[in-house]
Amino acid sequence: MCLIANIWAHYSQQDYSLNNHWVKTLNSELLRVLPIDARVIVEISDRPNPDLKSAYLRNNPECQYWQISPHQDLTKSTICDSMGRIDVLVYGCVNSPDQDFGKLVNDYSRWLKPNGQFIADIPNSQYWRRLVSLPLDKPQLSGVGLSLQEIRSHFNQAGLYIYEVRTKGDRTWEFNQFLERQKSANPSTVVYLKEYRAQTVAENYLVRGIKSSHPPRRLLIQTAIMAPTGCDRIRVLDPDRFSATIPGVRTFSSVRSARIIPTIPQEAKIFIWQRTIMSAGEHLSVLKRLLQENYLIIAEIDDNPLRRREYADHNYLSYRGCHGVQTSTKPLGVFLQQFNPNIAVFPNQLTEVSPPRHNYDNEKISLFFGALNREKDWEPIMASLNKVLSANSGRVLVRVVHDRQFFEALATDQKTFEPFCHYNRYLEILQNSDIALLPLTPTPVNLMKSDLKFLECAGSGVAVLASPTVYELSIQPDKTGLIYRTIREFETQLNRLINNHTLRRQIAENAYNWVKQNRLLCHHYQQRHRWYLEMCDRLPELNRQLQQRVPELFNNP
Missing domain, CATH: 3.40.50.2000 (Glycogen Phosphorylase B;)
Structure with a gap:
């Protein structure tokens, strides 16, 4: 499902500690986007990187994870048996600055599954610190990396559709001073200042592409966490973290807040109310706004509503006032069907298991x-x-x-x-x-x-x-x-x-x-994604059902 390339910044050998910091940062970024259900991963690197492998395998211990050198011929390796079936290819070479990125993309994209991802963490050759000579606490990085335009060209030529580009870099006081100097030296810069700012602020690009001529379906999953103690991690934060590795999916959550975040074009939108006790006076206006903006509205509950009489006091608006309800057990699902016919049961799962134990024979x-x-x-x-x-x-x-x-x-x-x-x-x-x-x-x-x-x-x-x-x-x-x-x-x-x-x-x-x-989440998180898309496709029908249950949601203000 995923081919990952990483073109590291090529620091000098004497800056080994800085390279180690770079590797840790890079691993953290990659772990946020690696598909958690990959079956085969091939990591190509010129130095051992056990941390990325061990961190990933904690979430997906059944994955087959290979580590090879950049000079190894895959056609002469047992990995050759996986040609066209590799889920993830991680490429990270600190000491190979002359690698042709375009050739790399073309050569390795053929190892991908159809609709597989290509994820690249690439230094920006137009990063402002690379364009000027400034006192730095790290080596000079000029001549390293690619521009975003070059990256797009290489991806396109390899048949990869870029669906997301993340920039890594801070708009510091020094950067603003750099822009002011550029405007003074070249007044014409003002004409395209916004574009120039975007080109130069990024130290690195994290680019996510898919082996397809078509973009993945976009989906925003936004959750209002109203009961953060004890159940937010297992019911919201962990599923969100895994779902965000699916191409086209964005996740966002906020605690005790129903703030609606900006969306992007062609993006299906879901708003999830986690353990929310809704009342007409407080929530009807918010629900109306979500409906007006074409959100699919879902209630998330993992405990028996009978424990809180407030649900009944408000005629179970928490469930009647949503398009559907997701819950954690089948008995809860049966109970909730009296308030809403659209129920999905997503059992609780673990994200990882602890390392195997060996101390079973303790005296005490x-x-x-x-x-x-x-x-x-x-x-x-x-x-x-x-x-x-x-x-x-x-x-x-x-x-x-x-x-x-x-x-x-x-x-x-x-x-x-x-x-x-x-x-x-x-x-x-x-x-x-x-x-x-x-x-x-x-x-x-x-x-x-x-x-x-x-x-x-x-x-x-x-x-x-x-x-x-x-x-x-x-x-x-x-x-x-x-x-x-x-x-x-x-x-x-x-x-x-x-x-x-x-x-x-x-x-x-x-x-x-x-x-x-x-019972690891890596085997189950895609189930939520499929249900969400099915529900989004049924939104007109679900709106009609909702109007029958709670007609006041569709009354004009």
Whole structure:
């Protein structure tokens, strides 16, 4: 799907530290645009670049990632078997300034799949610091790179359609002084000052092209995040980051704001309301404006609306007032259909798994519990938990995150507590645990929850003991986890995990592999894109449905 070229700035050998900084910056830029579902990547570089490879493989561990030198003949390599099937080609050569970029593009574009991308990070030969001699804290860069016009020409000749150009460079005080000097020295510059400014401010161009004579379909996904704590990453930020690697897709999100950003021509537009409690007085005018500007309006909800009576108080406008609703579980989808017939279920997924574990045979077992608002779920098992801890005194350390009441109820001094913390810290504690408890009682709210806690544990190499509520749909008993249905079973299963390290290890490894193969976002994010485009194509029909549900949205002011 993607061919990536990178023509690095060619600094002198003595500026190795500067090159390292350049590489890190470049890797960060490329990771934002690399397609996350690539099956084969070939990286051509004159120096090892393990950071880009390892960072990418964390999101897509099943990708086949090759690293070769720029002088290697692909026709004599096993990579030749992938000709026409390579998803990503990364080209990055620091010490080959004489490479002919036009020839490179033509030679390697034939290795692309149809509709594949060609992404190039190229120094701008017209960058203002390259045009004048100024005191710099880095080597002089004159004579390096290509102009945007030259880049466009090379792409066109290779049959690549450029659909996006990003510029990297700052409009500093020094740059403004440079423009003033240019105007003074050559007054005619004023006539084309805007164009000249655009040509010279960019230090580098990040160019994205597609192997096609036609542009990709453009789509803007804009989200108003109204409940950022706890669910913004899994439901908005991670899917947005992955979706933005799809050719033609832009994503934008803002916290507790419905600001509408500028669009570009021929761009389909989606506005997503994440966990928004809508009221007629506050939201009808915003919804009307979105409709007038031809937005597809989607509600995003990953929790049972019955938990907040405000939804019902406003006659579920949050769902009735949108063209469609996206949610996280099938039971939630069934519940929401009474308010809106256009439902999409996008289950929660992980973006990555932790490195494989090797410390399964610790002398002291770490037991993990981390959740919010779970008192009624853990109260039935607390007495049994304390009984098991007493029977295994000195062998089990309990790690508690978030829930102070759970921590206080533990009848042991072998315990630690971490208050509500950053997600990375939460994962750090989880990854240093051996067993996790996932209790849920079968309440109407719980029955609509997702299996995210199990995914997090499995992706961290932690064996789980879980209730059947929610988790029996994901866990394979005695293979990827243990299920308890009674208090007696809870005691028995927990003792098994504590005392049988072979069982504990096998369950953790099985669950880890299952998540890696089935529940990583790299395998699922394209599903959202397809649904969004289908819904955009149905917009006239969806507007008629919406008018029947909420006619006041179509009344004249």
